[in-house]
Amino acid sequence: MIRVGIIGATGYAGQEIVRLLMGHKEAKIQWYGSRSYIDKRYYEVFQNMFQIVDDTCLDDNMEELANQVDVIFTATPQGLCASLINEGILSKVKVVDLSADFRIKDVKTYELWYGIQHKTPQFIPEAVYGLCEINREEIKKARLVANPGCYPTCSTLSIYPLLKEGLIDPDTIIIDAKSGTSGAGRGAKLDNLYCEVNENIKAYGVATHRHTPEIEEQLGYAAGKEIRINFTPHLVPMNRGILVTAYASLKKQVSYEEVKGAYDTYYANETFVRVLDRDVCPQTKWVEGSNYVDVNFKIDPRTNRIIMMGAMDNLVKGAAGQAVQNMNLMFGLPENEGLMQVPMFP
Amino acid sequence: MIRVGIIGATGYAGQEIVRLLMGHKEAKIQWYGSRSYIDKRYYEVFQNMFQIVDDTCLDDNMEELANQVDVIFTATPQGLCASLINEGILSKVKVVDLSADFRIKDVKTYELWYGIQHKTPQFIPEAVYGLCEINREEIKKARLVANPGCYPTCSTLSIYPLLKEGLIDPDTIIIDAKSGTSGAGRGAKLDNLYCEVNENIKAYGVATHRHTPEIEEQLGYAAGKEIRINFTPHLVPMNRGILVTAYASLKKQVSYEEVKGAYDTYYANETFVRVLDRDVCPQTKWVEGSNYVDVNFKIDPRTNRIIMMGAMDNLVKGAAGQAVQNMNLMFGLPENEGLMQVPMFP
Amino acid sequence: MIRVGIIGATGYAGQEIVRLLMGHKEAKIQWYGSRSYIDKRYYEVFQNMFQIVDDTCLDDNMEELANQVDVIFTATPQGLCASLINEGILSKVKVVDLSADFRIKDVKTYELWYGIQHKTPQFIPEAVYGLCEINREEIKKARLVANPGCYPTCSTLSIYPLLKEGLIDPDTIIIDAKSGTSGAGRGAKLDNLYCEVNENIKAYGVATHRHTPEIEEQLGYAAGKEIRINFTPHLVPMNRGILVTAYASLKKQVSYEEVKGAYDTYYANETFVRVLDRDVCPQTKWVEGSNYVDVNFKIDPRTNRIIMMGAMDNLVKGAAGQAVQNMNLMFGLPENEGLMQVPMFP
Amino acid sequence: MIRVGIIGATGYAGQEIVRLLMGHKEAKIQWYGSRSYIDKRYYEVFQNMFQIVDDTCLDDNMEELANQVDVIFTATPQGLCASLINEGILSKVKVVDLSADFRIKDVKTYELWYGIQHKTPQFIPEAVYGLCEINREEIKKARLVANPGCYPTCSTLSIYPLLKEGLIDPDTIIIDAKSGTSGAGRGAKLDNLYCEVNENIKAYGVATHRHTPEIEEQLGYAAGKEIRINFTPHLVPMNRGILVTAYASLKKQVSYEEVKGAYDTYYANETFVRVLDRDVCPQTKWVEGSNYVDVNFKIDPRTNRIIMMGAMDNLVKGAAGQAVQNMNLMFGLPENEGLMQVPMFP
Known part of the structure; x- marks a missing residue:
């Protein structure tokens, strides 16, 4: 069972990861990180999770988190993942970053368009752009996946x-x-x-x-x-x-x-x-x-x-679903595990 | 594997049964009945089902259907199920009727409020009102379940x-x-x-x-x-x-x-x-x-x-979900099989 | 021409007063009060008003305002109107208050339900509850009208x-x-x-x-x-x-x-x-x-x-429209002046 | 006072003409044409018009209509206006056609894209494309205006x-x-x-x-x-x-x-x-x-x-509003008469 940590669990994308992983056979969420709702029950933030998730929101201490889980999803504002990550963390845990921090190979382009300084450009080269249908093989070997924008x-x-x-x-x-x-x-x-x-x-x-x-x-x-x-x-x-x-x-x-x-x-x-x-x-x-x-x-x-x-x-293929798809690839699981929801109509 | 037939598969409730059963481990849809779309691919009516359902819509021949499946869902206008059903059918197949035909025990009340004559009042007494939380034990033994209104x-x-x-x-x-x-x-x-x-x-x-x-x-x-x-x-x-x-x-x-x-x-x-x-x-x-x-x-x-x-x-607890819940009870399956979807927010 | 001042002109109700008064033959807005947008063009806050309103947002100095206009609409949070009003103002200008401050005759009931202390309870007795169809005659004579809640x-x-x-x-x-x-x-x-x-x-x-x-x-x-x-x-x-x-x-x-x-x-x-x-x-x-x-x-x-x-x-009969209707009554104008908009469908 | 007839008064565009003309000082609707709702009160079709319009829906007899009004708006499916119009009518009444029948100068292009035969191509040359800001002067002189598509x-x-x-x-x-x-x-x-x-x-x-x-x-x-x-x-x-x-x-x-x-x-x-x-x-x-x-x-x-x-x-500038604007131009009225509604937000 893959242990999962989420930083930014109380945004819409973070919550969608939770929704999808509730139906995932090989993954279990250990850490609901949310700076804004620390110590609050997760279901109090998203009442759809009542009687489904009993956990309490935790902080975004990535060092500590890296000791407790196998994979971290960062569903956070631009710049946060880049500011928290380091070699120690990456040596212990796989990271799927839903922000833009590691999507763009040219750091100057990133800094120009996002108007922030990249804190850890040294990890940009190894980060794999997680568009699964195109970069499948690289994703399988990655420690750090930059989950594509929607x-x-x-x-x-x-x-x-x-x-x-x-x-x-x-x-x-x-x-x-x-x-x-x-x-x-x-x-x-x-x-x-x-x-x-x-x-x-x-x-x-x-x-x-x-x-x-x-x-x-x-x-x-x-x-x-x-x-x-x-x-x-x-x-x-x-x-x-x-x-x-x-x-x-x-x-x-x-x-x-x-x-x-x-x-x-x-x-x-x-x-x-x-x-x-x-x-x-x-x-x-x-x-x-x-x-x-x-x-x-x-x-x-x-x-x-x-x-x-x-x-x-x-929120699915454009964020949380693709993030889970990336996780599946990174851990050698069936790529569609937890992702076979039939579209809901109407 | 329970073989399922749906009459009225191209209404919203019928389609929701399809959506739910796609994730059901013990049931397989054999018959997509839809008078309006006979011979049309089901996914052409509901494109969300593209590459998920390949079947073609069939008619609502209940006699024939009763030979091919174990349970029939009738998601049809008032009066239709009552007009199609008979002892021969009920002896072969279980029926979950999503219309109002068998919900009301007093046939005069039914006929007064619905303005139609009940064609098969003889089945009203045995029909079980399928509100699972209240009539669970009776549902388990039923041949004919009247799925409650929303x-x-x-x-x-x-x-x-x-x-x-x-x-x-x-x-x-x-x-x-x-x-x-x-x-x-x-x-x-x-x-x-x-x-x-x-x-x-x-x-x-x-x-x-x-x-x-x-x-x-x-x-x-x-x-x-x-x-x-x-x-x-x-x-x-x-x-x-x-x-x-x-x-x-x-x-x-x-x-x-x-x-x-x-x-x-x-x-x-x-x-x-x-x-x-x-x-x-x-x-x-x-x-x-x-x-x-x-x-x-x-x-x-x-x-x-x-x-x-x-x-x-x-469409779920108010129609298709409860119908599946009833089917699960009628066939001795775990009551929540196929029904553990996490609510989708937002 | 009646000179109008609005305090709270950049809320939805305030803006609706503006919309309605643009088609009013006898009233002209002199003062667009908005604490949050002082010195900003009104149309920059509500672009529907581009090339219709050229004025700039002003503060909510009611004393000053009372010198410049004939009637003041206060479309502000509870408590504000009660805290700004005084005899000097009421002797110079008519006031239509869209908040709850003067709607309830029993000040204790007001304070209990609203959880705030009423600053000027001395004006409650004279305030007329501005439900035009019921209190028409009193409204005509009022200096202070409490515009009803929606x-x-x-x-x-x-x-x-x-x-x-x-x-x-x-x-x-x-x-x-x-x-x-x-x-x-x-x-x-x-x-x-x-x-x-x-x-x-x-x-x-x-x-x-x-x-x-x-x-x-x-x-x-x-x-x-x-x-x-x-x-x-x-x-x-x-x-x-x-x-x-x-x-x-x-x-x-x-x-x-x-x-x-x-x-x-x-x-x-x-x-x-x-x-x-x-x-x-x-x-x-x-x-x-x-x-x-x-x-x-x-x-x-x-x-x-x-x-x-x-x-x-x-926003109309439940707020701005009724406020204008009250103004019309207070100034002896035809009650429906500026208010004959045909409902918009669809 | 301009007497107005509308053919197709019970579509959304037709109803919008009604809404706008209720506030027009120089026009009065004499004929609410609606093939589908003949003899029905107009407000029964659009309840927003209750106590505003008391008229009953009439047929689309354009010959008769031409005797009773000064201008006809045809808010009808493609082909209808072209099939009803003739020189006798155009000599008596001005026509603003909201369909596509007279918008395209090349009749073959019209017939190709619309898949219907044009019944009265002889009027295409004289029809003026009613985009007021561009063809203002021609519109002023027109008998037949082709109101542009949205x-x-x-x-x-x-x-x-x-x-x-x-x-x-x-x-x-x-x-x-x-x-x-x-x-x-x-x-x-x-x-x-x-x-x-x-x-x-x-x-x-x-x-x-x-x-x-x-x-x-x-x-x-x-x-x-x-x-x-x-x-x-x-x-x-x-x-x-x-x-x-x-x-x-x-x-x-x-x-x-x-x-x-x-x-x-x-x-x-x-x-x-x-x-x-x-x-x-x-x-x-x-x-x-x-x-x-x-x-x-x-x-x-x-x-x-x-x-x-x-x-x-x-429905306004893209249909009814522009049609009224065209009418104003055709009759020498102020171009904005009846059209100064402030946009409604939110």
């Missing part, structure tokens, strides 16, 4: 095969993304109040969102060169779900079958990526609560562009 | 202990209930359009809702006499969830502890009924996707009334 | 005629109310975050909500005696709207026509109270954005109770 | 100045649009049920949506040449609102001020187009219920693209 997961998986197969022009990629509100976290901010979000849609972080360089880096690997994209996130009045609508120019005329073949090359054997049937557009509701990413595409011969679409649950 | 489940479980213990005056019960929109089914009706329901709340079926006699019958058993209640349902702009707020006059002055004790008498050992901590009000979100019913109460010494509250997911 | 407005108007006509037993009144989230204000609190409210319904303040004594006082006037009620508010996932479902025992057998007659006696000539046609249940969406209250009732002969229903927009 | 209105107004000023490459335009659900109309379709739309987002009509050629035609006029765009609409869980996020490559390096200047050139004197302050992203909630379109832009120097954004209420 937008980057959905964006990369939607576009990756076509870039890799050279079907689209990497310099023409535009990603228009839409996210439910849980992506904004559980902090009490005016912008996230019910009345401000409900019956409303807006773009935010236009041309400046911090997931941009992360997506560019991952798509760059697929393209085999540095690329620049446009990425525009939008806030949608719903709790969960990310939808990516991505646009690119085709490098040549292609048929539906060719493009479908490209997706199948990469995803036919993937449990969690579902390439939908022709002309079926992904919907976030169809993956809610599950670890699936639904992808599909539409060729527009009039403009010679292709529209690539992906939908997933931002 | 409002009656939540209402009865919220009020039952206090009536049974004689703490409240049965003639003063008022139930004000609030339901998410999935309770209205998947039929394409103007009243259930997004724009009609969203940003809106209304009462409906005031003093005439058909769940009234069902609640009265069940509460009557607890009270040991016939009772009349007020029951007012409301439509709430959300997909899932029922909240019951019930009022009654206390028969004597009682303390918090006495009332809590009454609830504990009946529910302390129940997996799926959670009596919340003092002053914590049930919220539908805390049980979403799960088979739990959260109940609690508040004594108002100023008026000598008690407010009883219950929250559950109308 | 729940009390909807509750009182729904029940008043039947109490006044002696049709219902005042000791049996139970009010089950449902409110949109704007009623909780614009403060950044975890409980009001989108993800906490959306897809959720709960009761709150059960048996302890501070609007209880206010409703009891007003209904007591109608009943001609002190009464105790049960009042249970619920939080509904929508921005605007209050629905009241009230229950009471009938004192004698009555016909639909008799009860309808009672409502008509009081409301037939009222612009803003609409007694709906038989069997039409009020819906909050049908009054959204308007100053209307829709009321109706249903007799339940089985239990000899009557269900009284009322729906209104909590 | 997406085309928001898209064109967001992009027009930059195309007209030659700042962007017309061959690179990609429009990613998001709409509330009222845009889908009031028909009882499964796809528009509350439970299907709520907590969900999806693209639809990808590369095939019928507003595409309409947008291309209008942007083509601005560009001075035929253009092809990508247009992808999305369905958002909200009642009202359209948000357009449009992308294009800049033809040269430009400063914020240059682009702002381009917008100001066209919109500085426009009442209903608000160019927001720098870095403020349009939100649909800020224009809800009003005739405003909020636009803004962001230059991305990294990719040399510009992101253009526009937000409006699809």
